[in-house]
Amino acid sequence: MLVLDAVQTRAALPWDGLVKALGDMFAKGCVMPVRHHHEVEVPGEADATLLLMPAWQPGAYVGVKMVSVFPGNQTRGLPAIHGSYLLSSGKTGELLAIVDGGELTARRTAAASALAARYLAREDASRLLVVGTGRLSTNLIEAHTSVRPIRHVTIWGRDPKKADATAKELELQGVEVAVASDLEAAAREADIVSCATLSTEPLIRGGWLKPGAHLDLVGAFKPSMRESDDEAISRASIFVDTREGALGEGGDIVQPLRAGVITEDAIRADLFELARGSHRGRTASGEITLFKSVGAALEDLAGAVLAFEASRA
Incomplete structure (x- = not known):
């Protein structure tokens, strides 16, 4: 049996191969039962979340991921x-x-965000703003720069010291990296805005998004969380990783639906439809696009299979 630690897993999942593996899996599909989602009380802190995510390809691979999300860990480093x-x-x-x-x-x-950006972000997108300084931030920067000609990266976080530390972690040749003190100003300049936070209040305002911008919403994985406001949802062409996940868990979609700001028909396509070519994605250079992901077991299975086969080879 193969055991891959974090370093080995990272080495086995290069961005070009991983984005392709996800695209292939969305195009082909797999069996993906509803995931188990449990709230776990943590005395004196915000509730944690326990996720169990199974998926399989009949006759090929069966996988299950067990993940815990403890928001209070941010205070413990x-x-x-x-x-x-x-x-x-x-x-x-x-x-x-x-x-x-x-x-x-x-x-x-x-x-998954990079895969979506292939269909939704302008081909000449060169300025990326990442909102959030957690583990995902550096991954999102690296992934987006693998599919678009990013030359300027700006990082914003509630704690400027964490944003500065994240910027120093990056080693991207030919890419200028800066820390933003003014979120609005940074968002107004960005071709791609990628958010990965646990915010319960909108951080990105629709009025800040310039024509042709792409908004990538990765955090806010509960109905009570949100990273964008109603104006952003109203202005943008909306895409999701999976309809079931976004409609059930993504606060950026669930809340405006409940408020009557949008209807389910506002979702243009999911990654299945984009990967299979049944929807082309972006249709105009000035179109504002929005991608909301909450994660899917299919994505984990695609990555685990790639890591296993690459390591075995």
Whole structure:
């Protein structure tokens, strides 16, 4: 049995290969039951979340990820996300690999955003703003720069020191990296705005988005969370990773739906439709696009299979 730690998992999931693997899996599909989603009380802190996400390709692979999200870890200097992925044979049930779940989650999440950006961001997008300074921020920057000609990266966080530390972690050749003190000013200049936070109040205002901008909403994975306001949702062409997930869990979609700001018909397409070519994605250079992801077990399975096969080879 193969066991991959965080470093080995990262090495086995290069961005070009991972984005392609996700695209192929969305195009082909797999069996993906409804995931288990449980609230876990943490005395004196915000509730944690326990996720169990199964998926399989009949006769090929069976996988399940167990992930915990503890928001209070930010005050302890620990990652908010921990987890493991168990990959088994789809023919015998034999356990084949245990993959580091935190690294897999971070990279497949960022790769899903990059896959969406291939269809939704302008081909000449060169200015990226990342909102948030958690584990996902550097992954999102690397993933987006792998699919678009990003030359300027700006990082904004509630804590400027964390934003500065995130900027110093990056090693991107030919890319200028800066820390933003003014979120509005940075958003107005950005071709791509990528948010990865646990915010319960909108951070990005629709009036800040310039024509042709692409808004990538990765955080806010509960109905009570939100990273964009009603104007952003109203101005943008809306796309999601999976309709079921976005309509059930993504606060940026759920809240405006409940308020009557949009209807379900406002969602133009999901990643299945984009990957299969049944929707072209962006249709005009001045169109504002919005992609909301909450994660899907399919993405974990695609990443785990890629990591296993690459490491075995």
